[in-house]
Amino acid sequence: MAYHARAITLEEIAGLVFLSPYHFLRQFKARFHATPYQMLMACRLSQAKRMLAR
Template sequence: MAAYYAKPITLEEISRAACLSPNHFLRSYKQLFGRSPHQSLTELRLREAKRLLLRTDTSITDICLNVGFHSPSSFSCLFAKRFGVSPSRLRQQK
């Protein structure tokens, strides 16, 4: 997942790569990592977005889209929930 975090990834694709059924892969993944593959993918995307916000001047919308989110508003909401500050506020504080 880490290599393809910015692209749309489905459970079916991931489970096929692991040679498991989607349900078996999901159960095994949750048991091993304590969260769903979707939650892990979202975390990867949010961490990369944070890194880009702090190290580049790329617009927040472009960062949102470049890391794999499709909606700037949902990205901003998830980002604030995860890091306790909005993407624009984080950038202002850097």
């Protein structure tokens, strides 16, 4: 849960997989049909829904 809440940059994620931010973004979007930001927002919304349902 803590990882969903903290700020994360495209450069940070791209660095973890040894790609430039531009290349990582293109590869990610081609694979998942969404940007990393869109995916992160979806995860955060899903987590918020679960928390509200309790």
